[in-house]
Structure formats: structure tokens, C-alpha cells
Amino acid sequence: MHFASDNSGPAHASVLEALAEANDGYAMGYGNDALSAEVRDKLRALFEAPEADVFLVPTGTAANSLALACLCEPYRSIFCAEHAHIHVDECNAPEFYTGGAKLWPVPHGDRMTPETLRAAIAASKANGIHGPVGGAVSITSVTEGGNVLSIDEIASLSAVAKEAGLPVHLDGARFANACVKLGCTPAEMSWKAGVDVAVFGGTKNGLLGAEAVIFFDPGLARGFAERRKRGGHLFSKHRMLAAQMKAYLEGDLWHELAKRANAACDMLRAGLEAQGVKIENDTHANMLFAHLPARLHDALHAEGAVYHTFDEEDGLIPGRFVCDWSTGQGAVDALLAALKRHM
């Protein structure tokens, strides 16, 4: 009954096999090996973007922050949802990589709307040089609140950004889960919806630690290679990142693993709602916020369920349940049964 985070789960076996295979013999370092080149090509193919510039890094924090550093000057702002992960949960990583740009939280909650984004962009221009004016817009397809933005929502936000001449970044966390939920391709969720730079996250979906940053306009990638190096994210044994990504792409493993995680979450939601539990997020990919009395959380934790809880709202306490690719029906059933016993 482990629902703490999709980064608490194991890597898929084929990832370890790919590592072992890639480990054979010598290979030039720093991405100058054949496997890394092959994987970059496969990512271009997956995103239907033959001209894209593609980079691998080990963590999502690095991927998102490095991408934003290429998009936004230090004296500008990055617009994101008030609760965006890059704003509330990265210990100022985007500020660090951009050299001091401001994250401009757009109200309210986990989602910007075209209206609130447009208003924030306008406000950023009201003070002239004293601004700071906007530099980029960052969107997350599966929000910190567990909701999934529709393609239309992404496209509408991108359109507002484009009106203002701002490039659009798509956060890589749960990229695959969103694709599965929306039944769309990576291209449809990114450049076809106006995204300029997408992070294709793997760490939360069955890899050990590997993310791809895809610049659809290679011109925007200026300086990425240097920034990756000086950030300490240019792996010398680069084939080790490439091997993970190769396994992830092979037979669309990324899609299959996200499908499993989402399916577990579907079961969990149905079971919770059947017991009358209020779920906070309207939609979901692989993450639910379930409101329960403190008593029930205590009981579940006592039975060995692992997940995070948050501050009380209206007498109930939100619990966050995240499914990963390895969350089986067994874990879901066990949790639901435990809940039933204590209801």
C-alpha cells in the first residue's frame, strides 16, 4: 500500500537490462557516443519533430530549470500556476539556473486560465523597466492538484503567451500519464498545442533518473549545452542516461507504464468514491487528493499505507495518493479494504 509518490517505485526491469547492455566496452563520454545519438533521433521521431534539439539530463529539476534558463533572461519573469511545482517545490532551482528571474505565480491554485495569465502578463508590463516584464510561460499538464489540462487548455494558454511574444515551457513531470489520459500523442500535447520546449520525464515513470528536454525550435536551445555542463548535468558516462531512455522508448514502454499507473488510479478513485470519499481533483492521471477525517488517516497509516497528508480543510484532511507503473491491483484493493474496515 505504497502511494507516497511515483518516484518511490522501482525502475522497470527492461531499464536495468538496457543499462547492462549499454555498459559493454568503451564509449566516448559526454554524449558523443552512438547510443546517445540514436536516442536523440528516436526522441525526434516520437515527437514528430525532425529539427528539434534534444538533450538528456538526470533529474526533472535540472530539465525544467535548464530549459527555463534558455527561455528567460534574469531580469524577466516566468508565469506559472500559483501551486506550480517549479515555484513551490524546487528550492529556487529556476531562480538559480536563470540567474535570478522571478517566478510570477498566476492565481488561483493549480491552474492558470487564459484570463488570469493574460492579466498577469499585462500587470508585468505596467511598471515599465521596473517590471519585471515577462520572459516565459510554464505549463504543467498534470497539475500539483492532480488535475489534467486538456489539449485545449494547453493550446489556449500557449496562444495567450504567443500574443505576448513569450515562449512556452511544458513541465516534464507525468508527461506520459497526461498523454495516456488525454489519448493524444506527445506532439499533440506539445508543439501542436503551441509548446516551444517540452520536458519528457521518465524518472517518475519507470526510469532510474533520466529526462529529455526537447526544443522544437533549435534556436531557443542556444546555451543549453553550456548551461548543462556548468550545472553539473552533463553525464560523462552519458550512455547510461541514453540506455534508460532507449528502454523507455522501445515498444512505447513509456506509454505502457503510464497506462498501468493511470489504470491503478482509476480503480482507486472508483473504489474511494464508492465509499463516499470526496476526491478533490476533478480529473486525474495517476494522482488523487482524497479528503478523509484524521481518524481514518491514522487507521490507514497504522495498517501500513504510505502516503502524504496536508493541512485540514473544512474538518477533513487531504491525503495524496499517487500510483506508479508498479502499483498493482493488490495494493489498491488492500487500501480500499482497509478503509472499509475503518469507515
Add this chain to the structure above:
Amino acid sequence: MHFASDNSGPAHASVLEALAEANDGYAMGYGNDALSAEVRDKLRALFEAPEADVFLVPTGTAANSLALACLCEPYRSIFCAEHAHIHVDECNAPEFYTGGAKLWPVPHGDRMTPETLRAAIAASKANGIHGPVGGAVSITSVTEGGNVLSIDEIASLSAVAKEAGLPVHLDGARFANACVKLGCTPAEMSWKAGVDVAVFGGTKNGLLGAEAVIFFDPGLARGFAERRKRGGHLFSKHRMLAAQMKAYLEGDLWHELAKRANAACDMLRAGLEAQGVKIENDTHANMLFAHLPARLHDALHAEGAVYHTFDEEDGLIPGRFVCDWSTGQGAVDALLAALKRHM
């Protein structure tokens, strides 16, 4: 005949096995898992430093730069050898992580001496507030020129730093190879010789990508955890770093692998010198700079030898030959034989 770099070689099989083992089931993220705690303890034991603060990161660039950021304010200087890797080969990573500290190259070449270091520290104080005055000293046990500092050399440099109240950082690259060469323990090469923060590098010696940063005075580690996070180096699936390090420590694998690399290099040196080749470095661990005419380099490269060459000096061209743990006698013999054929 692959001598390009010790980061071009494979990881040791036991590292992949440890990864597979660690991959089983769930584990809390961000270093809050049992394996990570166990490995930190083992590192404290290896370094005979029960009070040390220990952190794992994926790359040497990150390890060294993060350590230096804890030691040196942005308005101060880091003294290092003119040819130090952190100065010439990291795309300004230390400048980035410190927020703009200056790397102060101490002449000449790949090694500081107590005299040149003392003079540089004095010079940094000559301009008062305009300085910048010194903040830290960084030492490398196997220099960029392939030489190995003796324990006495490290201790003498540390003593000069201490006189001036400056903390001492020991670069992690080829740490194990230096230990083997010097026949000393990690403690003897670090805190017993006056080092305040050591990086225990693994990536160049049989790991996929994992380094340990050891603060012997935990007070100096203030902010490291936050800086690691905002630098994007706090692995969520942290057990994957810990597993590598566990394998590295098990049965002193780190020592065994370095011994193999150094032994291959010993054979190579003996063979080259037997053919009259001039080796630039006086001492060596696992890296040689051999001076050959351009014609011979061409011949060797044509026969499939892989290694880097540098700018001509006195009619000869230095070639850098690096052995890693997997460099067998076969590769060394093949290279020597090829050279003989073309001499």
C-alpha cells in the same frame, strides 16, 4: 586500445547487480531510504570520521562545485593550480554554484607549491575590500598533468591554507587511484592531511555516475542540502546513487578497481619508456602524457588507438593515455606493439 578517458570505460558488473537489488519494491525518495542511510554510515566508517556529513550526487562537476559553494562566499576567491580541472574544464561550474566567486589560478602548471600558494593568498589581501580576498583552497591529488601529490604535499598546502584561515577542498577525480599510488587510507589523504571537504569520486572508477561529498566538519556543510536540491542534484530515486556507492564500498571494490587501473598504467609506462618515449609526468596513477612525433600518433590512431593529443611542444606532440579498471594487459600490449611497429 581505448585510452581516451577513465570515464569512457564500463561500470563494474557488481554495480549493476547492486542497482538491480536496490530496485526491488518501494523506497522513500530524496535520500530518506534505508539504503542511503546505510551507505552514508559506511562512508563515515571508511573515512574514519564518525561525525562527518555525507552527501551523494551524480557527477564530479556537481560534487566539487557544490562543496566549493559551501566553502567560499561569492565575493571571495578559490585558489587552485593554474591547470586545475575546476578552472579549465568545467565551463564555469564553480563560478555558477558559488554565485560568482573567482577561481584564482596559482602558478605554475598543474601543481601549487606552499610558496606559490602563500604568495597568491598574500596578493589577494593586497587590495583590501577590492580584492577579492581568499575564500578556499582546492587541491587535486592526481593533477591534470597526471602527477600524484604526496601526502606531504597535500599537508603542506593545507597548512598554508590553515595559516590564512581558509578551508581546504580535495577534488574527487581519481581519489582512489591516488590512494592506491600513495599506499594510504582515505583518511590519511584527506582530513589527516588537513583537508576539510573531500570528494570521493566513483564515476571514473567503475560506477555509472555517483560521487560522495564528505564534510569532516559538519558545520561547513551548512546549506549543502539546499544547494544540492536547487542545483537539481537531489535524486528522487536516491537509492540508485546509494546502490552504486554500496557496491563501490563492498569488499573495497573502489580500491581494487583503482589498483587495476594503476597497474595497467605502470605496464604502459614501462613499455613506453623501454622504447625511449618521454613521459611528461614524473609520477603517475592511471594517466600518462607521452611525447611522440605527429607521425607516430597518426600511425597509432590509424591502428585504432583512441586517446587525446595536445598542442606541439618542442617538435613532439603530447598524447594523453588514461587507463581505467577495465584496461587489460591486452590493450596495453597491443598499443606497445603497434608503437614498436612504427617506431
Add this chain to the structure above:
Amino acid sequence: MHFASDNSGPAHASVLEALAEANDGYAMGYGNDALSAEVRDKLRALFEAPEADVFLVPTGTAANSLALACLCEPYRSIFCAEHAHIHVDECNAPEFYTGGAKLWPVPHGDRMTPETLRAAIAASKANGIHGPVGGAVSITSVTEGGNVLSIDEIASLSAVAKEAGLPVHLDGARFANACVKLGCTPAEMSWKAGVDVAVFGGTKNGLLGAEAVIFFDPGLARGFAERRKRGGHLFSKHRMLAAQMKAYLEGDLWHELAKRANAACDMLRAGLEAQGVKIENDTHANMLFAHLPARLHDALHAEGAVYHTFDEEDGLIPGRFVCDWSTGQGAVDALLAALKRHM
């Protein structure tokens, strides 16, 4: 009828006289002259803080940002009001000087309350290392909305900061106008109310460009001198800053000038309210936000009144009227008369 800003007005004549006097002959640079030392002592006396560390810089942006850089690590947050000048109007200067700390806007509007500040501090701790947790609190005595915080308000906010172990910065803009309004001493408005670092602003109150940064605990000033130098704010001809500040302190000119500005604003408020104009700010020092229909703004501007307007709210447009020390009764009467003609 010039009400655009208190930085649009002239310097007081005695400031120019002091400059001329200080200009005679040679003086050591960089603050090592007798006049600078004398002025630092006078500031300590004014603030009843004989141990304080005192620095002069030319602009408020520099004064506030440099002070915050000493208080807050780059991986932490600075709590301030949502509309705080340092957050919305400084083009990321605090982010720049701190090396990427986050400004954490505390709702709502131009004022924090102990409750909203306490909640923000708690929220910053909810995510552990991923935070960023708090590093400092910044308070402004005359808010961007023109309101004046009471001593009690400042003390209550400071108390919340202290509970959490956070140092408190007091923004220097309109410091003198707040003192006059509150009828208090600089000490009462700063360290006696829990402030750790105060900026004593002069540029908006009759100087050319000079501000003093007062660290009541000299331990907090560590690095200020170096940061001022590397920020380019260590004037070589430092007596030119000191001379301005000397004139400002002489005979409490700072107090007299702020009294004049506030008095003009009192007259303006009374006159506007007599004509039924709604003033947005409850209290005021030398700045009013008056809501008028667009038609009246046009008429006033056409008659030569100079002031800023903002976005429409409920059918009316806020106009900002700022009085400085040189705003005479004539200008106020002229504005009120013009308004009357067009009402």
C-alpha cells in the same frame, strides 16, 4: 502641479551647499575619509544604536537589495507584502543581489498581517528541503498603497518573524515621512519595534541620491562591504554621499522636509475629500490614491497636472498624488481649484 513622485522634486539647497563644502581639497576614497566616519557616527546617534554598522549607498534599490542579500541565503525566501516595492518594482534586484532567493508575496495587497505572515512562514516549511523555507521578512512603513503601518503593526510583524527565527528588514522609502506621521523616533520605528536592518532613505526626501543602511546587529552585516563593492555601489568619491547625508542630519533636516511633504499631502487630502473624492488609502504620509472618473483625469492633465493613473476600478480611475518637501501650498491649491472647475 507636479505630483508624479517624490523623486521628481529637487534636492534641498543645503545639500548642494554641503557638497560644495565637502568638495574642498583631497580626501581618501572609498569611505576612508573623515567626513564619512563622522556621518556614520551621527547616524548611530540618531538611531540610538552606538554598536550599529552603517553604510552609505547611492540608491534605494541598492540599499534594500544589499541589505537583503546579507539576511537571506539564495536558497531561501523573503516574505513581503504582495504589492511590496521590492517585489513588483525593482526588476528582480533582490533576486540578483541574493543570488536567486525567492520573494514570497504574502496576501493581500499592500500590507501583511501577523496572521498572513505566520501562514506564509508555515507554508514555506511544509515542503522540507524542497521549500524554499524562509530567510527574512521585509516590511515597508509607507506601503505601495500609501498607507502607514503603525508601530504596533511593525512590532507585531517583527514578533512573528522572530518566533520563526527570521531577521527583519525595513524598506527605506519614505522612512522619514512615516516617522513624522507616527510622531516617533527612528529608533522607535526600527530596532525598538524589532527591526534588524533599516534603510534610512534620503533620495525621495530632498537628497540627490544617498541612503543609509543601518545594521543594529553588526553580526548581520557580514559581507555587506564586499557585496557593496562588487555591486558597484562603493563610491570612490565617498565624501559626496557623506556630504548629502550630513546635510540631511543637520538640524534634523530629514524630519523638517518630511513634515513639509506630509503637510502638503494633508492639505491635498482635506481638499479632495471636501470635494467628495474617494481616497483609497486609509492613512497616508505623503501619497494619496484618489479615485476619479477618466474625464476629470483628462481635464487635470490638460491643465498641466502631472501624476500617474492606474487601471480602472469600478468605473473610476485611481490617480496617485505624491507630495515631496518642495510641494507648496500653491501647487495643492492649484490642483484643487482645477478639479473644482471641472467637477
Add this chain to the structure above:
Amino acid sequence: MHFASDNSGPAHASVLEALAEANDGYAMGYGNDALSAEVRDKLRALFEAPEADVFLVPTGTAANSLALACLCEPYRSIFCAEHAHIHVDECNAPEFYTGGAKLWPVPHGDRMTPETLRAAIAASKANGIHGPVGGAVSITSVTEGGNVLSIDEIASLSAVAKEAGLPVHLDGARFANACVKLGCTPAEMSWKAGVDVAVFGGTKNGLLGAEAVIFFDPGLARGFAERRKRGGHLFSKHRMLAAQMKAYLEGDLWHELAKRANAACDMLRAGLEAQGVKIENDTHANMLFAHLPARLHDALHAEGAVYHTFDEEDGLIPGRFVCDWSTGQGAVDALLAALKRHM
């Protein structure tokens, strides 16, 4: 007998008069006033550069560092002479403003040559992505050693920079003194010799604190305005910078004042050499390095001479004698007479 620095002297009387005149009545802040516009135009005219982008800032540190921040990405290098002021005497200001670029000291001493610069640029490219590669070249016309570069020297260095595609910055310190020495126009010493951005310094030559940054290619100035603001160098009472610069340009005061300073230095050199004193710098503008035994320095200091001394070289101690516009014949004669008495 005050020869400590040209920033220890007074401002010229006409500068104070211009300040008083500019101080009359209201003026829009932040450079949006008529006087500031007028002065920018006059600077364009002086530099024969009608398209140039021109900015005023209060200090040389700010002027040079902000200019370099526009030219050089944080992951690149700035080539400068080993003893360049920006490298050894600014407490890492260029590193701060660029966000961590490296200052690459080009041997030897106070002057780069086309050969040493070319070699440094080549070396910066040898390590590929790990570099850092070059971003800009910074030249000083009057070196830290007191020598004056000829127009040919500046042009030759610029040509090497241009070959490598690097923009050229000309440090603003003693710009006027160099022009006078070389008998050339500001245009001849800057853009006509290949300089892309020149700082026209005034603080060391009779102003209180004002420098102009001239971008001959306005495209290179991208971001300067924002960087100046976030650095705290956008004066709100901007006319106070403009007034100084206006006085400086009026009747070519800048040229007249530099002529006086250089003339005093000519007298001093002649007098010292007549007494057999060895002067270190081959050429000079307004600064000499005179080698004297410790005994004589003590005697001069005891008689009230003020100047800096440096570390002993070959039994003698270099003393630095700087003349400013206000150094009269009296001071020079007094120094020479005192020396004679003690010889």
C-alpha cells in the same frame, strides 16, 4: 602633496554649478527628463556615433561590469590583461554582473599583446563544451601599470578579437587622460579602433560620480537598461548624473581636465628622472610608478606626501603617484624638493 589617486581629488566647480542649475524644479525620474536626453545626444556627437545607445551610471565598477554583462554569457570567458583592474580590483563585480563568467587573465602583466590574446582565445577553445570558450575581450587604454596603449595596440587587439567573433570592451578609467596623451579623438580611440562598447569615465577626472556607457552597436545593448535597474544603478533623480556629464562635455572640460592631470604628471616624471629615479612605466598619462628605497618613502610620507607603495622589487619599493586635474605645480615642486632634501 596628494598623489594617492585621481579619485581623491575634488570635483570641478562647474560640475557643482551644473548640479545646482539642474536642481531647479521638477523633472521626471529615471532618465526620462530633458536634460538626460540632451546629454545622451551630446555624447553621441562627441563619439561621432549618431546611432549609439548611451547610458549613465554612477560608478566605473558599475559601468564596466554592466557593459560586460551585455557582451558575455555566464558560461563564457572575458579575456583581459593579467593585471587588469576588472580582474584584480573589483571584488568580482564582473563575475557578479555576468552571472558567473570567468575573467581569463592573459599573460603577462598589465598588457595583452595580439599574440598572447590569440593564444588565450585558442586555449579557451581547446576543451570544447568544457571550456569555457571566450565571450568578450576587455581592453584598458591606461593600464594598471600606468602605460598608455597606442591606437595601433588597441586596434591590433580588437582585430584579434574580431577574428574570433568576440566583442571588445574598453574600460572607462582614465579614458580622457589616454585621449590627451595619444592626441586622438574619443572616436579614434574607440569604434574607429574596433571597440564595440566604451566607457567614458568621469569620476576620476573631475566629476563626483558619473560615467557613460556607449554601445556603438545598439544591438549589443540588449538588456542593459534592465540590468542597470536590477543592479540598483538607475538613478531616480537621473538629472543629477546628467548634469555632471553636461558640465563635463561643455567646452570639452573632460579634455581640459585630463590635460592638466597629464601635464602635472609630465613635470613629475621629468623631475624624478632628473634626480635619477627609475620610473617603471615606459609611457604614462597621469600615473607613475617610481622605484625608491624604503628610506626615501618613509621620509616623503613623513613630510606629508600621500601615495601608495607596493611590495619590494630588487631592493627598491615601487611608489604609485597619481595626478588629477587639481594637482598643481606647487604639489609637484614640493614633492620633488622633499625628495631632493633626503636623497
